[in-house]
Amino acid sequence: MKILVLGNMGYVGPAVIRELTARHPSAIVHGYDNAYFAHCLTNAHTLPEQRLTQQFFGDVRDLSEQALAGYDAVVQLAAVSNDPMGDRFAGVTEAINQDATISIAKAAARAGVRNFVFASSCSVYGVAEGGPRTEADPVAPMTAYARSKIGSEDALADIDGDMVITSLRFATACGMSDRLRLDLVLNDFVAGALSDGRITVLSDGSPWRPLIDVADMARAIDWAIQRSADNGGRILRVNTGCNERNHQVRDLAAAVAEALPGTEVSINTEAPVDSRSYQVDFSLFARLAPHHQPQMTLAKSISQLVEGLRGMNFADTQFRTSPLVRLRVLQGHIDSGRLSEDLRWHSR
Numbered sequence: 389m390k391i392l393v394l395g396n397m398g399y400v401g402p403a404v405i406r407e408l409t410a411r412h413p414s415a416i417v418h419g420y421d422n423a424y425f426a427h428c429l430t431n432a433h434t435l436p437e438q439r440l441t442q443q444f445f446g447d448v449r450d451l452s453e454q455a456l457a458g459y460d461a462v463v464q465l466a467a468v469s470n471d472p473m474g475d476r477f478a479g480v481t482e483a484i485n486q487d488a489t490i491s492i493a494k495a496a497a498r499a500g501v502r503n504f505v506f507a508s509s510c511s512v513y514g515v516a517e518g519g520p521r522t523e524a525d526p527v528a529p530m531t532a533y534a535r536s537k538i539g540s541e542d543a544l545a546d547i548d549g550d551m552v553i554t555s556l557r558f559a560t561a562c563g564m565s566d567r568l569r570l571d572l573v574l575n576d577f578v579a580g581a582l583s584d585g586r587i588t589v590l591s592d593g594s595p596w597r598p599l600i601d602v603a604d605m606a607r608a609i610d611w612a613i614q615r616s617a618d619n620g621g622r623i624l625r626v627n628t629g630c631n632e633r634n635h636q637v638r639d640l641a642a643a644v645a646e647a648l649p650g651t652e653v654s655i656n657t658e659a660p661v662d663s664r665s666y667q668v669d670f671s672l673f674a675r676l677a678p679h680h681q682p683q684m685t686l687a688k689s690i691s692q693l694v695e696g697l698r699g700m701n702f703a704d705t706q707f708r709t710s711p712l713v714r715l716r717v718l719q720g721h722i723d724s725g726r727l728s729e730d731l732r733w734h735s736r
């Protein structure tokens with residue numbers, strides 16, 4: 389098997405590479421990334437890309453059909469990957485997350501790729517009152533990031549041919565990684581508790597947020613690269629996570645405080661409405677992928693984060709403005725003249 393992972397050098401990518409190379413030791417696994425966060429290694433024992441057969445550097449906006457020929461599976465993780473970055477780089481978010489995804493998928497279909505896997509997001513549900521959202525429920529994307537995900541899914545659904553296309557609507561990611569990021573709710577809470585003995589909840593704590601550990605995202609991707617059309621249809625959008633991990637933000641704070649006794653939790657009762665609050669129904673994923681279900685408990689994600697951050701001697705109370713936050717890294721590249729506003733490296 390020959391697999392190409394686009395956007396493998398971020399937060400989720402190293403876990404995906406570890407899982408795919410462990411599950412398919414004889415597979416050829418290639419990475420392709422613009423390396424915005426290449427230097428953001430966190431407590432990694434080895435360079436994650438060493439597990440690959442080969443790492444390519446480049447921009448997904450420039451990927452040619454020729455470069456996709458010969459792969460059995462293509463996994464598309466490359467993205468401007470959260471709401472604040474999507475707000476700051478709205479046009480680029482559409483160009484990378486949506487336009488590039490669609491043109492790569494079309495080229496992959498023409499090149500004979502068997503499986504295409506797209507990292508979508510439950511953020512497409514926006515603010516969803518009432519019960520858990522299923523794939524059949526209407527979406528309500530509230531941000532440029534969420535719009536780019538649903539725009540991609542819709543266009544992927546129109547691609548003809550035999551290529552099996554899976555849009556994994558991931559819950560919010562959490563957990564330790566070789567390239568940890570702290571701009572994610574659980575990771576932020578653990579970082580606050582460790583550095584300052586305090587968790588600052590930016591909302592009133594009531595929003596619902598399903599979580600998935602990066603190790604479980606990797607397991608789901610391993611399922612999707614092998615999925616056949618008779619298991620879910622040739623084109624599939626599937627909520628990816630598990631029903632037990634729908635949490636309210638205040639309960640996440642409480643779980644971290646329980647794991648790190650003495651932690652103070654401050655909740656912003658005056659906060660404006662969060663642009664994301666939804667419970668998600670993951671039953672379809674449970675039915676289609678019984679052998680690739682999430683294994684990580686909330687307690688385990690928290691304890692691995694604590695261990696990983698302690699291993700980094702983490703003590704930065706200003707971490708929300710540090711390079712452990714994706715937007716800060718991109719802004720730093722731009723301010724230093726390395727990257728243009730449209731997130732292209734300046735040639736020297």
Ligand SMILES: NC(=O)c1ccc[n+]([C@@H]2O[C@H](COP(=O)([O-])OP(=O)(O)OC[C@H]3O[C@@H](n4cnc5c(N)ncnc54)[C@H](O)[C@@H]3O)[C@@H](O)[C@H]2O)c1
Pocket residue numbers: 394395396397398399400401420421422423424425446447448449464465466467468469470484507508509510557558559560561562569572714
């Ligand atoms: N982290 C989450 O909570 C979450 C949840 C749901 C879905 N997702 C999706 O999963 C994917 C991976 O997320 P992540 O947390 O690892 O994001 P990340 O920002 O840490 O990593 C994204 C990677 O894509 C690369 N990339 C970005 N633009 C590129 C371009 N133009 N050309 C080549 N490479 C480019 C970056 O260099 C980086 O290595 C993204 O598509 C994201 O939207 C993430």
